Amino acid sequence: MFAQTLSAVLETLINQFLRYNLHGTRALKPLSGKTLTVKLAELPFPLSFTISHEKVHVTSRDEYNDCCLITSISTLIELNKAQQLTDLIKNDQLDIQGDLKVAQRFAEIAQTLDIDWQSELAKRIGDIPTYKLGQLGRQLLNKLNFAATQIQADAGEWLVHEQRLMVTAAELTYFSQEVAQVEQQVSAISQRLDNLINQQNKKS
């Protein structure tokens, strides 16, 4: 029942987000009664999002929808760049069945979500703790970003230069060029050999 657990968690989260949205749930009204189904390559079941009574209902039904997106999580993240839509469809990374407008309206709602997290948190724990928590969060995020960049750089250094387990990008390009040259030479020799064999056959 992983599908039902995930549906329940998503439904709760989405509706909580919508509750805190500064623009309210007005944007849901035009989509009332509409269902968007998303089939992700990473999940063995579909996720259907139905809007009704200014709420989003998440199920794993597959038998009815107004629009169906067949894609993967990484492609779904790229979908917020509208200009990439055509490329993604051309590259078979995205398949859209049904009314595209429904998918676009759902995407618009997701993009226009505007939640004042600090204000919501302040209502519960007070202004000063929220300020301190926000400050701590930002410091932590900066440190994490710095650590991630540092670890990436150090790991690269260690693998390429110290242990020589990997090659640099320039070395890889040089190696690829050399392989291409060898390939051309082999091809030329092969063609020459074919010609010589043909000539020999004609003489005999």
Added chain:
Amino acid sequence: MLIIIKKCGKLAVILVNSETMMSAHDQNHQSNNDSNDENTTHFGFQTVEKNEKESKVASVFHSVAQQYDIMNDLMSFGIHRLWKRFTIDASGVRPGNKVLDLAGGTGDLTAKFSQLVGREGKVILADINSSMLNVGRDKLRDRGLVQNIEYVQANAQYLPFEDNTFDVITIAFGLRNVTDKDMALRSMYRVLKPGGRLLVLEFSKPEHELVNKAYDFYSFNILPKMGELVAKDGDSYQYLAESIRMHPDQETLKTMMDDAGFEQTSFKNLTGGVVALHKGYKF
């Protein structure tokens, strides 16, 4: 014949045609014939007269109605919500559908169906027990769900609806309390539209012996105590445990559905068979 329906708190009246009532009468007649040989049935582990079971089950549910939801959450650790979600997912319900939530109790399935069938659709919450129906109606009205829900107090064996009325019928944790299950299944078959489906969510037999033993211990030792503590009624929860054991296992219920006329019947065990969802179509 006139049937009284409570719609959004008001009383409404529907007319059921004579053909429908003939069918119900036929079913009744057939059932009576069946029961001539055996006039007794189970009420938990007790054997009681068939006409006695209904009132005994009624008193159980009158007693537990107010605490029903909280007890469900406690007893199942909240998993009943996932079982019900699984039922919704299997229903194939779509906007405009007409759904019968039989033995719908406090309306968990009705609430979800109401939102999925939309304004053009309709959900009938039916229960034989007025206390359960009242709790369900109050809960749904408090949640603002009033537009497409009707409330009917009805016995599953004699459904007061015309033939071929519903696209989907669900009965969740209700069939084991019905006196004549075969008759109830035939009645559901009658009111289901061709192409419609019946979903029976019910406690069943765990697949593994170890789970079975743990489940037995839980049901007979902990559950009645929980009932005593929370709902102040240990006996009703003792009945619950006993009625689960007396309910037909997965294969038997599937055969009963086949016998009632359903086609492409199948079942899916949930939580190791503690609960099973049976599905059948009418073509």
